[in-house]
Structures are given as structure tokens and as C-alpha cells.
Amino acid sequence: MLDGLSVIYPYAKAFHVMAVISWMAGLFYLPRLFVYHAERGQGGEPAASFTIMEDKLLRLIMNPAMIATWISGLSLVLTPGMVDWSMIWPWTKAAGVLGMTWFHMWCAGQRRHLLGGQGLSGRRYRMMNEIPTLLMALIVVSVIVKF
Template sequence: MTGLLALIYLYVKAFHVMAVMSWMAGLFYLPRLFVYHVERGAKADEPAASLLIMEDKLLRLIMRPAMIATWVSGLILVLTPGVVDWSMSWPWVKAGCVLIMTWFHGWCAGQRRALAQGIWLSGKRYRLMNEVPTLLMIVIVLSVILKY
């Protein structure tokens, strides 16, 4: 099994990077759609309906599959011998940030359901939450590249 993991390592790593990019794109954009929904879509029925469709499709068709692909490929990378030195702090920092990112994904899904029911936070709050994935991405990239 370890021979197979070593053999496919670079392919899995490339797939992981692509999956992360797709997931992050959605995590960056969905809260921005929430801002538009609250500040512009609430004033007329049709824009709100269009935003609901966009939010739903982004979450279901792009973000969820990308998150699953990120997790699966990431776990395969972790299982590849010699890739992660668990005595260092960087894999633990990254793992913690990925768990928070996954929580944020769930929070976004909950907010999309709330918006569909006409319940929402302020545009300012959604703007603030829109910074969460950026901060997590910075910590993840620095920890993985610098290996601190």
C-alpha cells in the first residue's frame, strides 16, 4: 500500500491543490453573495430568487464536492509515508485551520438556508465573516510552506 501511495503522491498532491482552489473560491464568493442578497436582493422578489439559486448551486455543485475532494486527497497525502512529520507544529496548525474552514463551510450552508427562509444577518456581518477564509488561508499557506 505504501508503494502505491508513493507512486501516486504527485498526482494526489496536484488534485489536492486544484480541489482546495475550487473550495476556497466558493468560500470567498458565497459570503459576498450573502451581502448582495441582504443589501440588494431583499428589495425586490426576482433578484432575491436569482441570488438564492446562485447561492444554492455554488454550495451544492461546486463547494461541497470541492470540500470532499480536498478532504479525501488531503487524507491520502497524510497517509503517504514521509510526507508529514507530526512532531512539528505545522501539520497541527494546518489541521486546526482546515477544521475551522470546514466549520465555516457549514456555517455558510446554514446561512443559505436561513436566507431562503427570509432570515439573515446584516451586510456588515457577512462582510466580516467573508474575511474568515482569507485569514485561514494565510495561516495554512504560511504553515505548510515555512513548516514552522
């Protein structure tokens, strides 16, 4: 079974990169929608528009992309001989991916808070929007430098 992963490794890696790009696009854009929702969507038509955009982005793009990222990433990790677990980089990447998953879940929770009128301020969402950038930098440096 695990030897079969070696055969599909390049395809799994390509699929993984595409899934990560889709997931990251959503992780960058959803908090920006939260900023607009918090600052301009205080009821009526603007709030309804933001709610629809947030819902579709999360359900139709981000959730499937996160699942595809995890599945393809696990297939890469399970491929024999591809990861040297005695090095630091797989662990820092794993920490970054767990952080990214936490942020995804936090965004899903914030969407529910905004629906209930209990969201954060636009300024706070702007600050939180920097988290995926920091995690992305950690993950990319870990994978490329392999320290």
C-alpha cells in the same frame, strides 16, 4: 496499501491543489453573494436570483471541492514519510482546515437562514467573509514555512 500512496503522491498533490483552489473560490464568493442577497434581495426577482446562485455554488462547486480536498489531503497525510508529526505545522494546518470546514458548514446554514428570511446584515456577512482569508494564511504559512 500505504506504499502505493507514494506512487500517486505527485498526482494526489496536484489534485489537492486544484480542489483547494475551487473550494476557496467558493468560500470567498458565497459570503459575497450573501451580502448582495441581504442588501438587495429583499423579495421578488433579486432574491430568487441570489437563491439560485447560492444553491448552485454550494451544491455543485463547493461541496464537491471540499470533499475532493479532504480525500486528496488525507491521501497526502497518509503517505509514509511525508509528514513529520513531531513538528507544529501539520497541527496548525489541520486546525486551519477544520476551521475552513466549519466556515463551509456555517455558510450552508446561512443559506438556509436567508431562504427563511432570517439572514444576517450585509455588514455582518462582509466581516465573516474575512475568515477564509485568515485561515488560508494560516494554512499556507504552515505548509510553506513548516515551523
